[in-house]
Amino acid sequence: xxxxxxxxxxxxxxxxxxxxxxxxxxxxxxxREADVPRRGWLSRGRRAGHTDRGRQRAGWRQPRWAIAGLAxxxxxxxxxxxxxxxxxxxxxASTSSTAVAPPSSDxxxxxxxxxxxxxxxxxxxxxxxxxxxxxxxxxxxPATDARVVQTGQITLQVDxxxxxxxxxxxxxxxxxxxxxxxxxSTTDSSSPSGTVMLRVPSAAYPQVLAQARGLGQVTRSSSxxxxxxxQVVDLSARIKTLQDTRTSYQAxxxxxxxxxxxxxxxxxxSDVQSEIxxxxxxxxxxxxxxxxxxxxxxxxTPSSPRVEDExxxxxxxxxxxxxxxxxxxWLIAASGPVLLVVLIGAVLFWxxxxxxxxxxxxxx
Amino acid sequence: xxxxxxxxxxxxxxxxxxxxxxxxxxxxxxxxxxxxAFLRIWRFxxxxxxxxxxxxxxxxxVVNTCHSRGRAAAARPKVxxxxxxxxxLPTGADGEESIVRATDVRxxxxxxxxxxxxVVVLTYYVGLVDREVGVALGKRPGTIRARLLEAxxxxxxxxxxxxxxxxxxxxxxxx
Numbered sequence: 001x002x003x004x005x006x007x008x009x010x011x012x013x014x015x016x017x018x019x020x021x022x023x024x025x026x027x028x029x030x031x032r033e034a035d036v037p038r039r040g041w042l043s044r045g046r047r048a049g050h051t052d053r054g055r056q057r058a059g060w061r062q063p064r065w066a067i068a069g070l071a072x073x074x075x076x077x078x079x080x081x082x083x084x085x086x087x088x089x090x091x092x093a094s095t096s097s098t099a100v101a102p103p104s105s106d107x108x109x110x111x112x113x114x115x116x117x118x119x120x121x122x123x124x125x126x127x128x129x130x131x132x133x134x135x136x137x138x139x140x141x142p143a144t145d146a147r148v149v150q151t152g153q154i155t156l157q158v159d160x161x162x163x164x165x166x167x168x169x170x171x172x173x174x175x176x177x178x179x180x181x182x183x184x185s186t187t188d189s190s191s192p193s194g195t196v197m198l199r200v201p202s203a204a205y206p207q208v209l210a211q212a213r214g215l216g217q218v219t220r221s222s223s224x225x226x227x228x229x230x231q232v233v234d235l236s237a238r239i240k241t242l243q244d245t246r247t248s249y250q251a252x253x254x255x256x257x258x259x260x261x262x263x264x265x266x267x268x269x270s271d272v273q274s275e276i277x278x279x280x281x282x283x284x285x286x287x288x289x290x291x292x293x294x295x296x297x298x299x300x301t302p303s304s305p306r307v308e309d310e311x312x313x314x315x316x317x318x319x320x321x322x323x324x325x326x327x328x329x330w331l332i333a334a335s336g337p338v339l340l341v342v343l344i345g346a347v348l349f350w351x352x353x354x355x356x357x358x359x360x361x362x363x364x
Numbered sequence: 365x366x367x368x369x370x371x372x373x374x375x376x377x378x379x380x381x382x383x384x385x386x387x388x389x390x391x392x393x394x395x396x397x398x399x400x401a402f403l404r405i406w407r408f409x410x411x412x413x414x415x416x417x418x419x420x421x422x423x424x425x426v427v428n429t430c431h432s433r434g435r436a437a438a439a440r441p442k443v444x445x446x447x448x449x450x451x452x453l454p455t456g457a458d459g460e461e462s463i464v465r466a467t468d469v470r471x472x473x474x475x476x477x478x479x480x481x482x483v484v485v486l487t488y489y490v491g492l493v494d495r496e497v498g499v500a501l502g503k504r505p506g507t508i509r510a511r512l513l514e515a516x517x518x519x520x521x522x523x524x525x526x527x528x529x530x531x532x533x534x535x536x537x538x539x
Binding site for chain 1: 381385395484488489520
């Protein structure tokens, strides 16, 4: 270890080896005269009265740091409040409805629909007995060319004690529109709810929504529609082709001679027949879906019971309590993002401090 | 005010210049750095205490300007200051001639990292006390003392100073 005295000597001799330039001082003084004094904002905080010790004891307690610290806290608080406001829990119903595909209710077809067979296209001579048809009451509805499968969901909010009533009335709506209730269920707990699945004719689909609104508050509604026309047309074409094939086989049967030939042709006929029936089954399902829209309605109750029309202090007191609870909920919810921002601010504080220190050095 | 400043510049200039010359390898850079430092002191003279405190602040500014210059000059090839290479350093104990030269000291200083070089020069050349060096570098005196120890350790291990003979027997004890 080199002693301090030796170091002093080393440096003194080494430094003595460089002579300061003769004009060094003069240039400084000249520059000083030419210089227009500038007052940077950083120098305003430090007047000549400050002592070295006070400044040195804890460098970050200078007024500039107080300003920077306040700014940081303000940003953190502002950000936290902003985030808290943005993510405030929804206590009012929000309705989001997507566009409802208009059912193609323009009647262009003239042929009445009465059987499943004819609903998929042309009628075929010599066809075997068709499968059970759709409810016959649809026979007088206009036939449509485009087949659209419509499905919808509605969430309905009613008072807790009116859930069963709402379910019943939904069923009435369905039958009123010449539909039916496919399924329904209710739960009878502290917050009762119910689910109803309605099938109504496609043409009557928008009316379901309209009438459901009259039962309570629609908090959500969405609908989906799928155009299955091409599928239906395709199926019809294939069924037709198969039916033609079956016909020609049957004609062939008349000309068959030997038992072998008869058996072979009959086998072919029955194969084709089973395929026809399969396709017809699919066509029926599609037709059913397209002819009847499916709407599933969920009946709910609001999460917090609202006291309505209570006058006087009791009502005001209840409202105050509600407001307090809501405020507390909001505060707790908002504390999360605020804490996050504070945490981030704390993490950034140290590099920020260093940055400000560096800035300090650059200016001065 | 200006006169007093000028007087003070005249008085402080030599040491300040040499300080910069020790901190920076290039003497031209040193001159510009010192010039800039005094100008900054003039501009912000309201913020700087007068009297004894001014010295620490002067060197604070000098260190900063040297730091900036050093960054700028890092790309340029280093020019070791023109020294009299034959001028040896004082002899060691028992009249031995030390073979450590001024150039060796410069090289040893350059080998130090910047923050250690500054404490060494300010403490052992300028003669500032720990507190003043703390003001100059913006660090607490404890940090300054730790840095001094670290710098001395490194210098003791520096091959450029290997020929240095201790002048007093006690020197070998403080390790």
